[in-house]
Amino acid sequence: MNIAVIMAGGAGTRFWPKSTKEKPKQFLRLFGKKSLIQQTVERLSGFIDEKNVIVITNNDYVHLVNRQLPNLDSKYIIGEPLARNTAPCIASAAALLYRDNPEAIMVVLPADHRIAENDRFLKVIKSASQTAAEKNSLVTIGIEPNRPETGYGYIRREAAPVATFNNQDVYRVKNFTEKPELARARDFLKSGDYLWNSGIFIWKVSAIVDAFRQYLPEIFEQMEKLASSEKKESDINTFYHKCPSISIDYGIMEKAEHVHVVPASFGWNDVGSWKAVHELADKDEAGNAIGDSTVILQDASGNLVDVASGKTIALVGVDNVAVVETDDAILVLNLDKAQDVKEVVDEIDRLAETE
Amino acid sequence: MNIAVIMAGGAGTRFWPKSTKEKPKQFLRLFGKKSLIQQTVERLSGFIDEKNVIVITNNDYVHLVNRQLPNLDSKYIIGEPLARNTAPCIASAAALLYRDNPEAIMVVLPADHRIAENDRFLKVIKSASQTAAEKNSLVTIGIEPNRPETGYGYIRREAAPVATFNNQDVYRVKNFTEKPELARARDFLKSGDYLWNSGIFIWKVSAIVDAFRQYLPEIFEQMEKLASSEKKESDINTFYHKCPSISIDYGIMEKAEHVHVVPASFGWNDVGSWKAVHELADKDEAGNAIGDSTVILQDASGNLVDVASGKTIALVGVDNVAVVETDDAILVLNLDKAQDVKEVVDEIDRLAETE
Numbered sequence A, B: 001m002n003i004a005v006i007m008a009g010g011a012g013t014r015f016w017p018k019s020t021k022e023k024p025k026q027f028l029r030l031f032g033k034k035s036l037i038q039q040t041v042e043r044l045s046g047f048i049d050e051k052n053v054i055v056i057t058n059n060d061y062v063h064l065v066n067r068q069l070p071n072l073d074s075k076y077i078i079g080e081p082l083a084r085n086t087a088p089c090i091a092s093a094a095a096l097l098y099r100d101n102p103e104a105i106m107v108v109l110p111a112d113h114r115i116a117e118n119d120r121f122l123k124v125i126k127s128a129s130q131t132a133a134e135k136n137s138l139v140t141i142g143i144e145p146n147r148p149e150t151g152y153g154y155i156r157r158e159a160a161p162v163a164t165f166n167n168q169d170v171y172r173v174k175n176f177t178e179k180p181e182l183a184r185a186r187d188f189l190k191s192g193d194y195l196w197n198s199g200i201f202i203w204k205v206s207a208i209v210d211a212f213r214q215y216l217p218e219i220f221e222q223m224e225k226l227a228s229s230e231k232k233e234s235d236i237n238t239f240y241h242k243c244p245s246i247s248i249d250y251g252i253m254e255k256a257e258h259v260h261v262v263p264a265s266f267g268w269n270d271v272g273s274w275k276a277v278h279e280l281a282d283k284d285e286a287g288n289a290i291g292d293s294t295v296i297l298q299d300a301s302g303n304l305v306d307v308a309s310g311k312t313i314a315l316v317g318v319d320n321v322a323v324v325e326t327d328d329a330i331l332v333l334n335l336d337k338a339q340d341v342k343e344v345v346d347e348i349d350r351l352a353e354t355e
Helices: A036-042 A059-068 A086-097 A118-135 A182-191 A205-215 A217-227 A233-242 A248-253 A274-280 A335-354 B036-043 B059-068 B086-097 B118-135 B182-191 B205-215 B217-227 B233-242 B248-253 B274-280 B335-354
Strands: A002-008 A053-058 A077-080 A105-110 A138-143 A154-157 A163-165 A168-177 A194-204 A259-264 A295-298 A304-307 A312-316 A321-325 A329-334 B002-008 B053-058 B077-080 B105-110 B138-143 B154-157 B163-165 B168-177 B194-204 B259-264 B295-298 B304-307 B312-316 B321-325 B329-334
Touching: A002 A036, A002 A086, A036 A059, A053 A059, A053 A086, A059 A077, A077 A086, A077 A233, A086 A105, A086 A205, A086 A217, A086 A233, A086 A248, A105 A118, A105 A205, A118 A138, A118 A163, A118 A168, A118 A194, A118 A259, A138 A154, A138 A205, A138 A248, A154 A182, A154 A259, A168 A248, A182 A194, A194 A205, A194 A248, A194 A259, A205 A217, A205 A248, A217 A233, A274 A304, A274 A321, A274 A335, A295 B335, A304 A312, A312 A321, A312 B335, A321 A335, A321 B329, A329 A335, A329 B321, A335 B295, A335 B312, B002 B036, B002 B086, B036 B059, B036 B118, B053 B059, B053 B086, B059 B077, B077 B086, B077 B233, B086 B105, B086 B205, B086 B217, B086 B233, B086 B248, B105 B118, B105 B205, B118 B138, B118 B163, B118 B168, B118 B194, B118 B259, B138 B154, B138 B205, B138 B248, B154 B259, B168 B248, B182 B194, B194 B205, B194 B248, B194 B259, B205 B217, B205 B248, B217 B233, B274 B304, B274 B321, B274 B335, B304 B312, B312 B321, B321 B335, B329 B335
Parallel strands: A002 A053, A002 A105, A053 A077, A138 A259, A295 A312, A304 A321, A312 B329, A329 B312, B002 B053, B002 B105, B053 B077, B138 B259, B295 B312, B304 B321
Antiparallel strands: A105 A194, A138 A194, A154 A168, A154 A194, A163 A168, A168 A259, A321 A329, B105 B194, B138 B194, B154 B168, B154 B194, B163 B168, B168 B259, B321 B329
């Protein structure tokens, strides 16, 4: 049996004004008619059935999951009472499963990434699942880098593969690396042995439970309690309140001995800012991404328009700009400053406090 | 008696989306709490009473004049059934007056200009009125140029003044010039004898009537008919339909023999585009003009924000841009391309036709 565990806890502020505390990035339709989390579930179809999808999200977003993914099994929607990073998140899902399904393959995925080539994605996931089943190891997907990116963690693999499953080479992992400086990122790119850490993990339920027992016993103790409870909301709440906040990378992956990586290249993007949305969107010849809006473009190129109101939009003489309108706000953003949108949200919070 | 004749017929398209066919520039509050036409009337107070103000506008805008200037005498609001340029516009006002008030001083002003220094403006108008009364000539106000502007017509004056009224030198006009090329505009600026044609004229009613009789007899004939009619809407309509379309500059000023000019410098601006609005508006230290809106500025300078909705606006990393929002539209404009807004309106008209 294959189980997906979708981590949907993020409260991303880089997509203001479209993303808000009430509706963060993973629930937005940034591309096409489906939200990122809907696309994440859909992407697995044929390999993992919707009834075998677990979604872990903030308590406040459970209603959004119910609305956007109505076919999920309600016992598989976990509302976190507070954010405790990825290790407790994954542990709670494993605790739901391991009494009944210790041999199930668990595919852990972030809810808010974009993957362009679905067939290649599924091929890689199947290869990783075979690796997890046959090697009984913890498997991760490493994205082949195409630039010296300093915003991601890296995975260093061994030079030669240890196996080939589903026509994909599988490597042992030498080590994980935090976000590097640019010079180091350039060396990583040149060496050919480094891959981007995608945050996608595949393992048998029993294997990750064993890893928690060995490397994070404090969390393992809570998993045991949750597994033997009725798994009601109060049991989930107790679990999260008692777990320390720690990432799966730092808590387990960097320490575990049997870790494999499947190098992959399937048009992966973590959609980190409006700039990424512009890069990924359909564009006209002048590089303008305007979606379904009525936009009049005069001497305008490389822009992104995302408006809610159905108003007529005109861009005159502007390049490389995002114009985002919601019911409450308008953002006009130099796309090269897309990371700074976070500071706008900080400023709005500050203004709200002083009111 | 002093009478103001305010020409308010323009359908300006350069202030889209704030200006529309339904509400053109002269009725907009681009600066402060009053519209440009309200400011034009207010500017004359102390010299010309509101009950002596004639407004000539398109028929479609009469209700706007009634609403914005409720103290005017309703017989002094003339609705043009069609635009016929400035000569018929001025002729219709003169026809209302000349049977009863041939000796009145008539001050003709565009409704949509901005004048910063009111005291100096009134001083100049009083000087021009004295000139018109004592010399029985046609008087115009010439703005002292401060740059080689190619967008205005110029007035060339004689080297020496012929008189001084109200402490202002008054000159005879040598000739009027259409919008020059840049090289020529530079020569004009250097010579010191050239002034910008402000479109402000002062004369006795009898003097301009005589000028129409002499230089535009076809219009004079219609003036006689209108003057002896009951001056009902149908009489006004007949007048306009029978008049040729011609400007007062071309039809009379360039041909008349006794024309004087009062050189002036009172912070005049014809508010030709959003760029002019930005130049004239109150700005913060970084050159942002944001009015009363809630605007979050991150690394943003030299911008203009004019929004109708009360939404939160954020500008991130953008410079020299206007963001204008109305109930129907949003404009994002490079201020150096402010003239191109006209083309947006053309494009909208084209789109509407093909629907």
